[in-house]
Amino acid sequence: MEHYSLKINGHVYETGAEPFESLLDVLREKLRLTGSKKGCDEGECGSCTVLLDGKPVLSCILMVSDVRDREVLTVEGLPQGGEPHPIQVEMTERGGIQCGYCTPGIIMSAYALLQENPRPSEDEIRFAIAGNICRCTGYSKIVEALQAAAGTPIR
Amino acid sequence: MTKKRGLGVGSMFYGIGYGFNRADIGSAYIEMADDGTTTVYSGACDMGQGIMTVVAQVAAEVVGANIDTIRVVAADTTSTPDAGPTSGSRATFVQGIAVHEAASDLHDQLMQTAAGMFECEKDELEAHNGDVYLKDANSPIASLAEVAARVHLLGGRCASWGWHDNSTADVDPATSQGDAYASYGWASQLAEVEVDTETGHVKVLKIVSATDAGKAINPVAVEGQIQGGAAMGVGYALYEQHILDEGVPRTDSLAFYLVPTSMDVPEIQCEIVEVYDPKGPFGAKGIAEPATVPTTPAILNAIYDAIGIRITDTPATPERVFQAIQEARARGEFKD
């Protein structure tokens, strides 16, 4: 067991972990940041998406030893001043959420997209969330919510 | 030209609930606290489709409360009554009535007490959005909270419950003749596809889903079911398949079991049809399964419209479509 200081959502978390443990398991089981979900644990479904130094990554296939000295952002870190992020608001109000299990991963992929490209086209939105499987919505309302969050016209 | 487009239609009906003499019940407790906030103990599971929200809407409507003052407690054998499973597209249809019954009775209790407070008949009163009105009057005479506090003060019953039995007799065992289901859902879909005749790959360009919700209690939630149902139908028609090798599953990872992504699911145009169902809550019908059933036949029919070849085995994978095209070519029945 090694000791890790992890920078997550602007805070420093101290934890013991085996070097080969996934960032996702450490977030969920050790730090109790359970917003990031485990849908497959093999990098296929996108439910565990977090940002690492601003880029979306799959935390289930990233070892905790790989994120030393780097900035991790999870869905819990998005609200500012106690207010939900506009992506979280639009996803809620426009029917982008059904079972909700893919939701944190989708929101993080979308957040990363909007940081890079504040006014994405529909195709760019669909491409950005192509690694996030959603089984409930057929993606339409997610795309609408992200267009609304970006302030771009909704089809 | 290697890409050919086609249109296809699929229609269906779907018996809502259980039929076959199987228990098909809904039930809920409802309770209003002294401050006018309401708790509904609803035994119907919400898997994400939104029955808890429908329950809150029905309760708010019938009690006359603001929806923000309604809390719905999820299914629990210790705290909620048995409302049957959430399956068979039955939750809104069956549980909606049970909640309606519970909320109506609570509403009656409240109006009875309010009638005493304002020396009128309870039929002269109604409640909307947390306030009590004399019928046809514009300004409220009291808040539901004031009335609820009064009921509690007087030791009155500020709680109720509702039960709805949707069970139907089984059909005749020899002929299956009989009223198989209490009600039915209805839907038709149009699919537009593009078939690549070089590869057999089928791309769905558009789906139009006309789904009869009876009465859409929450239109955005209905659209969500329609779009999600169609996406699942796209997966069934084209991509998703468990492959067993001598009974042993080989598709044991999402790397092999292919679910549609945001790049695979096309625009899904929702056409909510509302043909009132006298047996449903506010005329509503079940839509969860009707929303997914027509997609696959619509896609298969669209493939035929595109290339003149009928795919009779699902899924219509590129290999299967390509092979069918090759066979048609060999028979001289396919024009490139």
Add this chain to the structure above:
Amino acid sequence: MAQPENATSAAQSGPYDWIGSSVPKVDALDKALGITQYVGDMQMPGMLHARIRWSGVPHAIIRGIDTSEAVKVPGVRAVLTAGDIPGINRYGLAVQDQRVLADDKVRTAADPVALVAADTEQAAEEAITKIKLDLEPLRPILSIEDALDPTAPSIHESGNLFTRTTVRKGDLDQGVKESDVIVEETYRTHLMDHMAMETESSLAYMDPTGVLTIITSTQYPYRDRRQIAPALNLSMNKVRVVQAPIGGGFGRKDDITSEIHAGLLALKTQRPVRLVYTRRDSLIANTKRHPMLMKFRTGARSDGRLTFVDADIYGDTGAYLSLGAFVIKKAGIHACGPYDVPNIRVDTHTLYTNNLSSGAMRGFGVLQAAVAHESQMDQLAHRLGISPIDIRLINTLKPGLATGTGQVMDEGCGIEATVLRIKEYMESHDLRFTRS
């Protein structure tokens, strides 16, 4: 949060305050914030992690299960097999043909054979790989055709044809005689997975009053309780089943999945036990969508009116029935589609095989039936030179007409309205069929 002004299609209508209004779902914001606790997100003090050892072969006699190496893995607190079940080792939704843990035989490649609870998931995972199974292979039944073979070995005592249902209406011969065109075709549908994003999961613990509490991803806690209590030899009022927030179900979670296993481990260890399926567990185990073989013959007159449907539907329910007989019966009830068909013969056959079991899945047999009846409708349309839209409009049920089971429609019959909506959409968007 009241009615949102910006809801995309909030058709606020009629005399209602809330009905018809697209209020945001009551549980959505918590999901967006990552606050919602699904079973896999929950922890309890002293909680153990569980894993299941699956059979791996589709049909075999169990000669022995050696757990001696598994129990030696550090952190392992329990390794259980069928002999450890305190109650009745049987359950099932329609008939009790499922074993909590395989005893005499394995009947699918995903039969649960042993359970492990350990301090960590890694220890539990390691332990299940160290369980040695001594299996004597039996000839597996792997197709509908195999299952229909009367000389094939029987998977259960009752034979491989579980049940047959029949729909009869009118006079089939008369219907054939009145037909100007008859389409005959065989359709095959495949095994599909529900693939809910959240896998099957339960957290079980003894509460301070001695009630076994199981927080689970389920579609029906009361029926779970009905199945859990006898297997664990508990009275039903000493079992509490709580529906956790669910990450999708689609019919899979209608059945018992992880509930009895988690409960059994909690009972044996007297510790909280969390059993969360891996994605692999979820893909290989529990119920799927029934593969069906459907032989259809459908007739119509030259004016497009349907004259008869003559069909055989064979459903592969795998080794355990679940709701299979109802799914396949429902396929038969719906085999004529939403149409007025005067003469009908439909037989359905529910068959056991050693394939993965199938049960309830969104569509419940009607999806498979629709693949057949809608393909038939199109084939008839093309043969008769009638558009696919028109042949449906000619035949749709309407108030006063009856379904294939003779149920007379009331004003709630909406099929014509949905076809007309599609027709209007095609006309207003200038969409035309290529081949009619």
